[in-house]
Amino acid sequence: MVDAVRPTYGPIHRTVMLSRVSGEPRPEILDDGGLIARRIYALPDRDEDVGAMMVRHLMWRMRDRFGDGTVTAALIYQQIFEQGARHVAQGGNAMLLRRHLEAGAKLVAEAIDRQVLHVDSQEQLTHLAESICRNSEVARSLGEIFSRVGQYGQVEIRPHRGRSSQVEYIHGMTCKGEFFSRSMVQDIAKVRSQIENPAILVSNLHITDPYELAVWLERVFAAGVDKLVIIAKEISQEGLLILDAVNRSSPEMRVLAINLYITTERWEMQDLTIETGAALIAQEAGLTLASVAPEHLGRADQVWLERNRFGIIGGGGNPQAIEEHFRRLLAVYQEEPDKDVAERLRQRIARLAGMAAIYHVGGATTTEIEETVQLASRTANTMREALAGGVVPGGGAALLGCLPALDAMIHSADFDERAAGRIIAHALQEPVRLLLHNCGEDPWEHLARLRACQPGWGFDVRTRQLADMVAAGILDVANVVKAAAYGGIIGAALGLTADVVVHPRKRKQSYTTG
Secondary structure (H helix, E strand, O other): OOOOOHHHOOOOOOOEEEOOOOOOOOOEEEOOHHHHHHHOOOOOOHHHHHHHHHHHHHHHHHHHHHOOOHHHHHHHHHHHHHHHHHHHHOOOOHHHHHHHHHHHHHHHHHHHHOOOEOOOOHHHHHHHHHHHHOOHHHHHHHHHHHHHHOOOOEEEEEEOOOOOOEEEEEEOEEEEEEEOOHHHOOEOOOOEEEEEOOEEEEEOOEEOOHHHHHHHHHHHHHOOOOEEEEEEOEEOHHHHHHHHHHHHHOOOOEEEEEEEOOOOOHHHHHHHHHHHOOOOEOHHHOOOHHHOOHHHOEEEEEEEEOOOEEEEEEEOOOHHHHHHHHHHHHHHHHHOOOHHHHHHHHHHHHHHHOEEEEEEEOOOOHHHHHHHHHHHHHHHHHHHHHHHHOEEEOOOHHHHOOHHHHHHHHOOOOHHHHHHHHHHHHHHOHHHHHHHHHOOOOHHHHHHHHHOOOOOEEEEOOOOEEEEOOOOOOEEEHHHHHHHHHHHHHHHHHHHOOOOOOOOOOHHHOOOOO
């Protein structure tokens, strides 16, 4: 399983060709370690298959969580397991070895934490993106995007029909919504309208009574409101005619009605109320338009509406309440174990951050565009991790920098502890060995030279020289490297203590395997 992905490691690498299960004659050519492992469903030997699936699960978990680090985790797992099995065969105790391997994994994680640097400039972010995706055009675009939107800004990646890629920036808090009536569209070409300094009704009401709407509008305008945004789930045709009449009656008075999506959830409306300072007028609470007073309306410097989204710039909510809400969401997001819930929380945080970017990915063919969209999406997810947890020297240099932390284990008087230290030290050098091998260099020669260098130095495959990785712009995401090293060591330690494999007698009758 690990040998199947080894060729894909490093910036200068080869690819893996897989036959399609569907029987399609055209093979699939991949350089994504996690995806290659995912394509291998089972091995013919059932005993071998159990071990292979442990590595496969580790790799896919890394890809699913970080979008990167899959091959690094697999390489460390393989070396730990092979060296550990040899130690046990020579008389070592598997359980004692596992205990020391787990202790060594913590030492490695702490050593990686000590090497963390934080990125903030566009140049550093571009270098980081290129280290992840190895696509200079995608790296430049994502470097610019994240330098502007920051860690929590909203980044959307879409396919584009043209050959060239484009980046669109959107200011303010954005939500899904659309026009109730095309008569409210100001810019026909862009299908866009905007209104300055409006009062805002945040609701999910179904406004069907035109008389109730007319009376309410008269009361609101009498209170000094001349620009109004109505956010609702439904407005009847008679009600829309009243709003059109208001817009035509006076240039000083203007109303913009926004149709919320059916899928709009309660938490999205809650964020809107906090951002604008409005009261939430919910249909479920039995509230009607007649119960809405002018003081229930929110405020904003500007509201804009396009085909399928609207934005609020300069919301009039209490700054302290907005900051507390942001911090509360951030705290929950950082502790949330469920991936889907965490993603929804991240989207809320991104909206409240007030800056969004849409990366329109172009290309010569549909296949090229789809592949680039997937590549850019994985890279963007990994870059968020970098902005959150920092970066470390790339090219395997961060793993080499962990070797001094293992000195006490390597020189221990305990037989199993000493073996665990040496096994981990050997495994941490494997990514650098493979990086050098894949680019056509002698691993042993350069590793010997690297041991004499200062921490943070590695081999730059572009210049074919030893270099300071940070100065050369070769960076890895700290959380990814730490997760790959820790997961590889812990996973292999667990595998070393599995002595019995139990298979169902008849595979087709098994509840677990089908």
